[in-house]
Amino acid sequence: MAPFPVQGITEGDFVVVLALVDSEQPMSEVAQAIAYHGVGKRVAPQDRPLRVRYQGDLLPDDATIETAGVAPMDVLEAVYA
Amino acid sequence: MPRLPRSEWYDLTRDMNWDLSYVSEDQAFPPELSNSFGVPAHDWWAWDEPYKITYSEYVHNQAGKDAGVYSVNNVLNRSDIWDKLEPGWRAAVIAHYGAIAVAEYQAGIGEARMARFGRAAAWRNMATFGTLDETRHGQLQTYVPYQALAKEPKFDWAHKAYHTNEWGVIAARHLFDDMFLANDAVSMAIQLTFTFETGFTNLQFLGMAADAMKAGDFDFGALISSIQTDEARHAQQGEPTIKVLSKAGKADVAQNLLDRMFWRAWKLFALLTGFSMDYYTPLENRTHSFKEFMDEFINKQFIDQFRDFGLEKPWYWDQLLNEMNWTHHAYHLGVYFWRPTVWWNPVAGVGPAEREWLEEKYPGWNASFGKYWDVMGENVRDGHPELTLPETFPVVCNSCQLPVCTPAGYAAGYLDSPLPYVVEYEGRKYTFCSEPCKWVFEMQPETFAGHLSIIDRLLSGWIQPPDIPGALAYMGLSPEECGVDGTDYDWAGPVPPVTKSA
Numbered sequence: 001m002a003p004f005p006v007q008g009i010t011e012g013d014f015v016v017v018l019a020l021v022d023s024e025q026p027m028s029e030v031a032q033a034i035a036y037h038g039v040g041k042r043v044a045p046q047d048r049p050l051r052v053r054y055q056g057d058l059l060p061d062d063a064t065i066e067t068a069g070v071a072p073m074d075v076l077e078a079v080y081a
Numbered sequence: 082m083p084r085l086p087r088s089e090w091y092d093l094t095r096d097m098n099w100d101l102s103y104v105s106e107d108q109a110f111p112p113e114l115s116n117s118f119g120v121p122a123h124d125w126w127a128w129d130e131p132y133k134i135t136y137s138e139y140v141h142n143q144a145g146k147d148a149g150v151y152s153v154n155n156v157l158n159r160s161d162i163w164d165k166l167e168p169g170w171r172a173a174v175i176a177h178y179g180a181i182a183v184a185e186y187q188a189g190i191g192e193a194r195m196a197r198f199g200r201a202a203a204w205r206n207m208a209t210f211g212t213l214d215e216t217r218h219g220q221l222q223t224y225v226p227y228q229a230l231a232k233e234p235k236f237d238w239a240h241k242a243y244h245t246n247e248w249g250v251i252a253a254r255h256l257f258d259d260m261f262l263a264n265d266a267v268s269m270a271i272q273l274t275f276t277f278e279t280g281f282t283n284l285q286f287l288g289m290a291a292d293a294m295k296a297g298d299f300d301f302g303a304l305i306s307s308i309q310t311d312e313a314r315h316a317q318q319g320e321p322t323i324k325v326l327s328k329a330g331k332a333d334v335a336q337n338l339l340d341r342m343f344w345r346a347w348k349l350f351a352l353l354t355g356f357s358m359d360y361y362t363p364l365e366n367r368t369h370s371f372k373e374f375m376d377e378f379i380n381k382q383f384i385d386q387f388r389d390f391g392l393e394k395p396w397y398w399d400q401l402l403n404e405m406n407w408t409h410h411a412y413h414l415g416v417y418f419w420r421p422t423v424w425w426n427p428v429a430g431v432g433p434a435e436r437e438w439l440e441e442k443y444p445g446w447n448a449s450f451g452k453y454w455d456v457m458g459e460n461v462r463d464g465h466p467e468l469t470l471p472e473t474f475p476v477v478c479n480s481c482q483l484p485v486c487t488p489a490g491y492a493a494g495y496l497d498s499p500l501p502y503v504v505e506y507e508g509r510k511y512t513f514c515s516e517p518c519k520w521v522f523e524m525q526p527e528t529f530a531g532h533l534s535i536i537d538r539l540l541s542g543w544i545q546p547p548d549i550p551g552a553l554a555y556m557g558l559s560p561e562e563c564g565v566d567g568t569d570y571d572w573a574g575p576v577p578p579v580t581k582s583a
Contacts (some may be wrong), residue, residue: 005540007476007485007512009499014411014489016454016476016501016512018536037473041460042418042453073510073540075500 004065005072008032010038011079019076021065025053028061034078046080053077091133097202098126115198115266120329125433128201128321131315138432139210142253143217146307153303154225157362162297163232168428169361170296175235175425176361177289177301179242179248180353182222184257187243189215191261191269195318198266204318208266211274211315224291225304235562238424245557248422248535249352250375252482255532256345267322271335272342275319276314280383281346288374289357295366323390330393339387340395341524344517346403348408348481355409357418359439360430370442372405397517405451406443407493410450417566418457419471421553426567429454435572449493461573466566471549476501477534479511481516506530 009017019034031050039045054076059068059075070076101109106122117125163171177366195208199554215278226236242250286309293302304426326335369377380402384394395401413430420427431439431454439446460468475484478501490496502513506526513519522529539547544555553563 007501009488012488012492014492015415016451016485016488018474018476018539020473037471040456041468042414042456044452044456071510073512075347075503077499 004070006034006065006070007073008034008037008076009077010035010043011077012043013038014042016075023065025064026061027063027068028060030065030076031078034076038078048080050071051081052076053079083192087133087135091135091467095203095206096126110198110200113196113265115200116268117200118326118331120200120325120330120331122200124329125200125204125325126202127280128199128204130203130207130317130321132317134210134314136210139213143213143536146215147221150221150303150307153226154300157300158228162300163229166296166298167363168426169363169430170293170298170366171233172425172428172567173289173357173361174298174301174479175238176353176357176423178222178226178236178239179424179556180253182226182239183243184253185215185222186219187257187262189219190266190274191215191273192315194264195266195269196262199270199318200267204270207315207318211318214311214315216447218311219303221308225300230481233382235426238562241557242424246535246538247424247556247558248482251420251535252352252477253349253481254567256349259345259528260342267326268338270318270322271326271338274316275323276342277346278316279319279386280343280379281350282309282312282316282383283378288354288378290366290368291364292358292366295368296363305415319398320386320390323392328390335390336392337524339392343395344401344521345481347404348483348514348518348554351404351409352412352416352483356413356427356430359409359442360413360435363426364438367438371409372442373406380543394486396519397520398582400515400517401561403495406488407449407490407495408486410443410446411489412483414450414453415475415484415486418469419475420565421470421549422556422558422562423564424558424562426564428567429457429572430570431458450489458573461570462575466570474536474552476512476537477536478514478518479532479534479537480513480522480529482534483514485512485514502530545550 002023003020004023006019006021007016009016017034017037019037021030021033025033031052034052035050051061054068054070054074058079058081110117189212192208192211196205196212199205199208223240226239230236233427243254260277261269264272290302290306290309293299293305321333327330353373355371358367358369358374387394389480389497416423417427429453436447436451452532460466476486477483485501487496487501488499491499502516502519504511504513504519504522507530509524509530513522533541533543535552538544538555539552
């Protein structure tokens with residue numbers, strides 16, 4: 001496990017934020033780590049699961065930063081599926 | 082001794098051009114300090130300023146202006162007028178001094194470069210006055226806040242800001258280094274005096290002067306009105322420079338210089354002037370919205386001048402018009418949320434009456450931007466103001482150095498994607514907030530590639546510890562200096578007493 005910086009966008013938010021995730025975290029947790037900085041702070045929560053979109057594609061929930069081939073400071077979107 | 086009319090001696094005394102024989106052209110005017118863009122030396126001698134002034138006239142005029150500003154300050158500084166101003170207006174003034182005062186001294190260095198390396202004697206004459214102007218502006222805008230330090234300790238940042246690594250100052254320095262401190266004389270005449278001063282400082286200085294008078298801040302109003310009269314004169318160094326380039330078939334050079342700096346200036350003004358006009362100025366004192374000022378001063382008056390000189394609108398014009406609807410709203414929201422990172426106390430400016438005004442001026446504002454403030458207001462009313470404060474950092478653009486707010490443009494329906502522009506250059510990844518910011522970088526990658534944004538510095542280990550407190554210390558903000566809500570959350574409506582001092 002290593003801290004891994006990404007550019008995070010929470011669906012509906014106004015700004016791209018720096019999010020630190022773990023390289024071996026599943027995407028379901030990566031989505032939460034990104035959304036933590038927006039949902040409930042500037043974005044109203046929704047009762048739907050969050051997923052990670054990377055380069056236009058939704059990543060499987062069990063994918064990790066490593067298996068998905070995400071590079072440091074790549075842009076990840078936390079979106080409501 | 083009979084005195085000749087000025088018209089009979091002015092041209093003779095200021096046209097002290099001569100052919101070089103002891104040194105080469107490049108030795109006297111090194112390209113990095115004075116890029117001729119291939120225009121022959123003699124062609125520059127046609128440079129003719131539209132506004133003539135002699136040194137004795139200059140001194141007479143300036144002495145009168147200084148007497149006016151300093152006497153107004155002397156009287157008002159003994160009054161309690163500052164204490165009676167609204168918190169939002171005080172925030173706008175404190176932000177202004179920090180962002181502008183020392184930059185004026187730097188502009189004096191730029192003018193001095195033109196006073197030495199301008200390619201015609203007439204130009205060097207004008208730039209000498211410009212050097213004196215900018216020195217005066219730096220003095221005024223440090224003296225006036227210094228006089229008021231006892232009333233407002235945050236005025237310390239009028240001098241301190243540019244000596245720190247505060248994020249907004251990094252953005253301003255990045256812009257002004259490009260525009261004048263690290264620029265050559267010819268490019269500077271177009272980028273500083275024409276693009277920035279003719280176009281944008283009108284917006285901050287004339288627009289804010291009108292708002293200042295209405296807000297009752299006669300001190301600030303008198304100050305910036307006086308400054309603008311100088312700007313209006315020395316800004317005219319751009320016009321003859323464009324004419325010489327155009328006549329030599331180099332209009333494309335002028336257009337490119339203008340296009341690059343116009344966008345860069347827009348971004349900084351969207352930040353500083355945007356929140357000042359649309360959120361910080363008390364509602365009853367607002368003369369126009371920021372967008373209306375942009376429409377009048379930039380989209381009409383300034384563009385007419387483009388055309389007069391044979392130039393075109395920048396290629397990204399539609400993107401500029403698009404950004405005028407949403408960018409400064411996003412910046413204001415970001416400054417408020419990251420308020421500990423600024424030297425003034427931001428006000429939200431989104432009470433019920435303000436929201437009605439914003440909706441009128443920017444149809445759809447409540448649905449697009451009001452929704453963020455709804456969530457934050459609810460958190461305040463629920464007794465959780467800490468949820469309106471940051472735990473991480475916004476990613477900033479590697480060109481303008483301002484937060485990347487593409488998601489706001491997308492959420493408001495103005496952009497097709499929330500994604501920023503990401504570019505790899507020589508093995509390093511760069512992020513941009515817009516296509517023109519990416520273009521600015523790509524026009525001169527060798528100039529910009531080495532610069533580290535505040536986020537790059539964080540990731541490179543320059544900021545220790547790499548968290549919010551570490552970043553505040555890196556930015557020179559002591560706990561007492563960090564911005565707090567300027568109205569103690571009044572904008573959010575009834576607040577439980579426990580949250581009032583949080």
